[in-house]
Amino acid sequence: MPTVTLSLRRQTSVRFPGNPDQRYVYNPDPEDVELDDLTPRARALAEAFAQHPQGRPLDVVMEQDARIRDVVPNWETFYPGRGDERPPRKVLRNWSLLRPAERAHDVAESSAGTVSELGATKARWTAVQWLECEARTWPLDWYVVSAVGHDPVPSWEAGAADRYLTPGTALAYLRRAEHRLGGNGGLFQKLACTTDYLPADRVVCDVHQWRPETLDALIARPVTLWTVSETAAFLGYTGPSATGTTRKQLHRWQLTPAGREPGRCGESLYDADQIKALHAARRGSGRHGAAREGGRFVKK
Numbered sequence: 001m002p003t004v005t006l007s008l009r010r011q012t013s014v015r016f017p018g019n020p021d022q023r024y025v026y027n028p029d030p031e032d033v034e035l036d037d038l039t040p041r042a043r044a045l046a047e048a049f050a051q052h053p054q055g056r057p058l059d060v061v062m063e064q065d066a067r068i069r070d071v072v073p074n075w076e077t078f079y080p081g082r083g084d085e086r087p088p089r090k091v092l093r094n095w096s097l098l099r100p101a102e103r104a105h106d107v108a109e110s111s112a113g114t115v116s117e118l119g120a121t122k123a124r125w126t127a128v129q130w131l132e133c134e135a136r137t138w139p140l141d142w143y144v145v146s147a148v149g150h151d152p153v154p155s156w157e158a159g160a161a162d163r164y165l166t167p168g169t170a171l172a173y174l175r176r177a178e179h180r181l182g183g184n185g186g187l188f189q190k191l192a193c194t195t196d197y198l199p200a201d202r203v204v205c206d207v208h209q210w211r212p213e214t215l216d217a218l219i220a221r222p223v224t225l226w227t228v229s230e231t232a233a234f235l236g237y238t239g240p241s242a243t244g245t246t247r248k249q250l251h252r253w254q255l256t257p258a259g260r261e262p263g264r265c266g267e268s269l270y271d272a273d274q275i276k277a278l279h280a281a282r283r284g285s286g287r288h289g290a291a292r293e294g295g296r297f298v299k300k
Helices: 040-050 102-110 120-124 127-134 156-161 167-176 186-194 214-218 229-234 240-254 272-280
Strands: 004-005 010-017 020-024 031-034 061-063 088-092 142-147 202-204 207-209 223-229 268-271
Touching: 004 040, 031 127, 031 223, 040 061, 040 127, 040 142, 061 272, 088 223, 142 156, 167 186, 167 214, 223 229, 223 272, 229 240, 229 268, 229 272
Parallel strands: none
Antiparallel strands: 004 031, 010 020, 061 088, 061 142, 202 207, 223 268
């Protein structure tokens, strides 16, 4: 498997309580990264870092999949007759969100010290996790070409075509489309990451990812709407308090009405597919998954 050696941690200092003058400085250790473990977008980034001496994440050349006329205001003034060309490449300089040295975190944790600036989570990230996170921080139409002064990396074309959205960017995508899921981050997390309502196109480092086409299909899909009474019947609530209990459950799920029946006595309407998905993912009570006979759990 192709491997590159990268230095993706920054120099980190640790201070100890009770002695502000006592400080230890840890220099980053290089790490071997298997390129085949990375998605194309992250792999192109790693290859660009590897073009620098000692694999340091310094200047990286980025290119945008667009035309000058679409992204440059008053392009006729600055690029006369060149509106259909690609916009000039840009250079992202000196990645600053590097992870602190892992050994520094270990020492701080065992000695009640503190690691400056970054917490334990990023300190514990592997190189693959950090690269995958960084590769999703710029817009989908931007992609890595190379390090400054170097030829394009082998994966630059594959990286340009690797356009997947993470939960945060997928939520922003739905908001721009004015889709109802885009207005509620908690509901999106529940439906997308814990139910089968919006299956991920792939999962990378335990992070769900979707293609824009998948979200477009969600936006365009036909929607069946249920009243509160119909929802109560589906959930199995009966009696005079059935609709009240249903409303409480819908509130707990953070489901907002998608419409309302006409007339003064019309009921609120909810997305039936969302209700089905959330109900199927409910944990229930008692021994999860245990069989019952006559209302009692069956001993195995």
